[in-house]
Amino acid sequence: EAGVVQSPRYKIIEKKQPVAFWCNPISGHNTLYWYRQNLGQGPELLIRYENEEAVDDSQLPKDRFSAERLKGVDSTLKIQPAELGDSAVYLCASSGRNQETQYFGPGTRLLVL
Amino acid sequence: QQPVQSPQAVILREGEDAVINCSSSKALYSVHWYRQKHGEAPVFLMILLKGGEQKGHDKISASFNEKKQQSSLYLTASQLSYSGTYFCGTVGRIQGAQKLVFGQGTRLTINP
Numbered sequence: 001e002a003g004v005v006q007s008p009r010y011k012i013i014e015k016k017q018p019v020a021f022w023c024n025p026i027s028g029h030n031t032l033y034w035y036r037q038n039l040g041q042g043p044e045l046l047i048r049y050e051n052e053e054a055v056d057d058s059q060l061p062k063d064r065f066s067a068e069r070l071k072g073v074d075s076t077l078k079i080q081p082a083e084l085g086d087s088a089v090y091l092c093a094s095s096g097r098n099q100e101t102q103y104f105g106p107g108t109r110l111l112v113l
Numbered sequence: 114q115q116p117v118q119s120p121q122a123v124i125l126r127e128g129e130d131a132v133i134n135c136s137s138s139k140a141l142y143s144v145h146w147y148r149q150k151h152g153e154a155p156v157f158l159m160i161l162l163k164g165g166e167q168k169g170h171d172k173i174s175a176s177f178n179e180k181k182q183q184s185s186l187y188l189t190a191s192q193l194s195y196s197g198t199y200f201c202g203t204v205g206r207i208q209g210a211q212k213l214v215f216g217q218g219t220r221l222t223i224n225p
Contacts, residue, residue, distance in 0.1 A: 004154075042115075042200045042215030043155065056212065091154065100143065102213065104154040 002026070004105030006092050012111045018080035021108045025073070025094030032069060033102060034077050035091040043091055043104075049075065087112045114139060116203045118216035125191050125223050133186040133219045135201030144177050144184040145202040145213060148195075155200060158186075188221070196223045 005024040013019050025032050030051050035043035046065065048056040051072040060067065064083070069075040079086055089109050093102040116137045123131055135144060143162045147155040159170070161177035161184060169175065172189045184203075188195055198220045202213040 040218070042202075042218050044215070045212060048212075100145075100160055101157055102145075103157065104147075106154045 004092055004094055004103055006090075006105040006108055008108055009106060010109050010111075012113065013082055014113050015084055016081040018078065019082050019110065020079075021077045021090050021092075021110075023075045023077070023092030023105060025075075025092070026096075026103055029094035029096050029103075030072070031095045032075050033093040033095075034067060034075070035093065035104075037089045037091055037107070039088075046077070082110075082112045084112050086110060114205075114214055116201055116214065116216040118199075118201055118219050120219060121217070122220040123222070125221070127193055127223055127225055128190050131188045131191060131195075131221060133188075133199050133201075133221070135184045135186070135203070135216055137182045137203050137205070139182065139203070139205040141177075141179065141182050141203050141205050143204045144175075145204070146175055146184075146186050147200045147202065147215075148197045149200065149218075150197040158199075191221075191223050193223050193225065196221055 007022050032049040034046040036046055037043045045059055047054055047060045047067050049069045052069050065079055067077045089107040091107045092105045095102045116135050119134045145160045146158040149155040163179045175186045177184045198218040200215050200218045202215045204213050
């Protein structure tokens with residue numbers, strides 16, 4: 001069984017530029033999560049989807065961050081414009097019907113210069 | 114709301130035991146444990162549900178004291194492969210929805 005797939009794995013951009021991350025969850029997993037992990041810290045939830053509905057986006061900085069999961073499978077997280085403080089690893093995770101175990105992808109390491 | 118892990122870091126020799134603690138100020142529904150190696154994704158280890166249960170596989174086990182809102186991860190006879198950062202994630206009841214909140218992590222280094 002394939003795990004959570006994310007791309008790109010690394011991204012270097014200049015501040016004020018836009019950037020997008022893509023995630024493909026484990027097949028059959030209805031719940032999808034986007035986390036941000038700063039260096040030396042634990043992951044912090046940005047947004048959680050149940051199928052195509054964003055059920056928890058309270059931690060998403062909506063002035064510059066947006067996300068979508070149009071068909072309830074793949075998801076895209078966008079930052080526009082990026083700021084220096086956005087440098088972090090962006091992790092995608094998915095879980096099945098019981099929502100108890102979250103499986104993480106390898107993450108996208110973003111560096112904003 | 115973030116759970117507090119202790120210690121922040123620990124260095125052991127191969128074969129020694131380690132205990133990592135996780136405590137919360139909120140009533141908990143469950144505790145999740147993950148291990149993350151440098152540059153890799155967090156890998157799920159186990160989940161403990163309310164009810165004060167204990168779990169374990171191989172030489173890694175964990176306990177959950179619901180009343181004290183604490184969980185501990187036990188690594189016995191540590192192996193080099195156990196090195197990494199261990200995160201606990203707690204699920205409480207926040208605004209009627211379950212949300213996994215991670216601690217700051219405990220960095221475990223196993224030396225030969």
